[in-house]
Amino acid sequence: NAGVTQTPKFQVLKTGQSMTLQCAQDMNHNSMYWYRQDPGMGLRLIYYSASEGTTDKGEVPNGYNVSRLNKREFSLRLESAAPSQTSVYFCASRGNTIYFGEGSWLTVV
Amino acid sequence: LAKTTQPISMDSYEGQEVNITCSHNNIATNDYITWYQQFPSQGPRFIIQGYKTKVTNEVASLFIPADRKSSTLSLPRVSLSDTAVYYCLALGGGGNKLTFGTGTQLKVEL
Numbered sequence: 038n039a040g041v042t043q044t045p046k047f048q049v050l051k052t053g054q055s056m057t058l059q060c061a062q063d064m065n066h067n068s069m070y071w072y073r074q075d076p077g078m079g080l081r082l083i084y085y086s087a088s089e090g091t092t093d094k095g096e097v098p099n100g101y102n103v104s105r106l107n108k109r110e111f112s113l114r115l116e117s118a119a120p121s122q123t124s125v126y127f128c129a130s131r132g133n134t135i136y137f138g139e140g141s142w143l144t145v146v
Numbered sequence: 147l148a149k150t151t152q153p154i155s156m157d158s159y160e161g162q163e164v165n166i167t168c169s170h171n172n173i174a175t176n177d178y179i180t181w182y183q184q185f186p187s188q189g190p191r192f193i194i195q196g197y198k199t200k201v202t203n204e205v206a207s208l209f210i211p212a213d214r215k216s217s218t219l220s221l222p223r224v225s226l227s228d229t230a231v232y233y234c235l236a237l238g239g240g241g242n243k244l245t246f247g248t249g250t251q252l253k254v255e256l
Contacts (some may be wrong), residue, residue, distance in 0.1 A: 072246075133195075135191075135192070141190055
C-alpha cells in the first residue's frame with residue numbers, strides 16, 4: 038500500500054547540474070502533480086498531468102520539464118539547476134482526494 | 147478550481163475547540179470541500195471532505211451552510227500535535243489545475 042512514492046528523498050546539486058525527480062503512484066489515478074514548497078511558504082504548482090500523455094504548466098514552470106512516462110509515473114527534470122530551485126518538492130496524485138508523496142529535499146549550491 | 151480564502155494564522159490552547167473558516171464564493175455545483183493538514187517536513191494529508199451540511203470523522207467535523215459559499219473545519223479539544231498548516235480546497239470536476247492557497251497556520255500552546 039505504497040500510495041505515492043518519490044525518489045530521491047535528499048539531493049545536493051551544484052549550480053548548472055541536471056537531475057530528475059521520480060514519482061510513482063499505485064492507485065491508478067489519471068491526474069498527477071508536482072509542487073514546490075519553500076521554507077515557511079505554501080505549495081506552488083510547477084506542472085501537472087491530467088492523464089497519460091498530457092502535461093500542462095502550473096504556476097511556476099520555468100526551469101523545469103516533466104514527463105508522464107505512463108499512468109503510474111510522472112518525473113520532474115531540472116536541466117540546469119539554480120540556487121533558486123532549492124526547495125522541497127512534492128509529487129501528488131488525484132483520485133477522490135489528493136495523495137502526496139513524502140517530499141524530495143533539493144539543495145542547489 | 148474555486149478560489150478559497152482562509153485566515154493566515156490562528157492560535158489556541160490545548161483542550162480548546164478550534165474552528166477554521168474558509169470562504170469559497172465561486173464554488174461550482176460539482177465541487178466538494180476538502181481539508182488537508184500539513185506538518186513540517188511532510189506532505190499534506192487528507193483530513194475531511196464534504197458537500198453540504200455536516201460531516202464528522204474521528205479527527206474533525208466539517209460544517210457547510212446551505213449556500214456552500216463557506217465552510218468551517220472544527221477540531222475538538224486540540225493538542226500540541228495539532229499544530230500544523232491547514233488547507234481548504236474546493237475539489238471537483240471543474241479542472242485539473244490544483245493550486246493551494248496559503249493555508250492557515252494553527253499554533254497550539256500549553
